[in-house]
Amino acid sequence: MKKTFVLIVLFVLPIIAYLFFASGVNNFGRLPTLTEGVIEIDFPDNQVKFSNNITVLGFLGKEVERKKGNAFNLNQKIYKRFSEFRDFQFVMIMPKGTEDKVEALKTELSALADVSKWKFVFLGPGMIHELFSSLETDLKLDDNLGTPYVFIIDKERNLRGRTEDEDEGTKFGFNTNSVADLNNKMEDDVKIILAEYRLALKKNNANRAK
Template sequence: MNKNDVQKKIVLGILFIFPLLVYLFFASGVNNFAKLPVLNNQVKELDVKNQNIRLKDHITILGYWGGSLENKKAEALNLNEKIYKRFYQFEDFQFVFLVDSSRSGQVDKLKKSLKQGVGTDLSRWNFIPSNSEYIKAHFSSLKTPFILESDYSSPYVFIIDKDLRLRGRDNDNDKDSENLYGFDARSVAQINKKMIDDVKVILAEYRLALKIYNAKREK
């Protein structure tokens, strides 16, 4: 066997093994190698005028911050550091937050605080100006046990898949077998212990589905 043949086999081996290692890495959470359970398959699509922002065909971290942006800096920093910076470069991944339409000034301040230091690329942070009735109606479409606070905000964020389905856990070990619908953005511990794992799983799920689809097309 000559040197060129050896090099070709090494390259082919890397091309085969590397995607597998990537998948194993992203599926290494609590939900090992399983799809993230669907808890609701009828999440309402966004009705956003003059903005090309949709839940369909995206993997979305969805939140409802209503009129309380001045109190959301800690939650935003937690999500930005632990989730957004880690995953925002994946295709079709986005953050979407519904906020009171009168809070545009607070949105700008929040973005500035997120950019401090290394200057985070916030292109996939989306703030949707809305009224209280729309925020309430959209939140209700998730069909979770949570309720909005008086300012139409919630500390919880949710994983929505490309088909407008709420993903989570249907047997959460820390909740006596109850469903885990969303993640408390105030809790760094919950983000570290559960949310990072679940985002890894859903990204791995879609990456694997794409590889299978492409392989079938090549046959």
């Protein structure tokens, strides 16, 4: 018995501890809501909506060619991993007049993945600022109406993020300039929110079966 106990202490407990810390504290709870009621996109024919979708929201700005690296990072690290999940979409807010540049970007992205869940919405400056302001973050759009940060919006149009991030405190968005931020934080948080909705769906189906 003593030998068994010693073996457990020496080998099993360190493995359990490692798995706990490697998974991250954030994995063991809901992803915090930071802002409620992000405004809905006023888009013709309701082609793109936040409601009832899990959305990665971005603002690429006027200089699309300078944001290609950001889009490719996001595509490779997040989109390709989660694009097959139902009700999951990428919505990029674009200034009007960038339509041709966006088509070129989509062509390049399509060589790497099915881009059907990349949605590009073209808006005027006023609407772009209004939408961004409704996120209520500590970030700002640049002079080209863009930002390297992307945001997670849930099906109820709430901004999700972190309230106790080890580097930023409150973390509103994820920096697409940083592969580490996408790999180490955003991927984890997208997993959490998808798990939330899968669990809720299972509970609803179980309740209906009773």
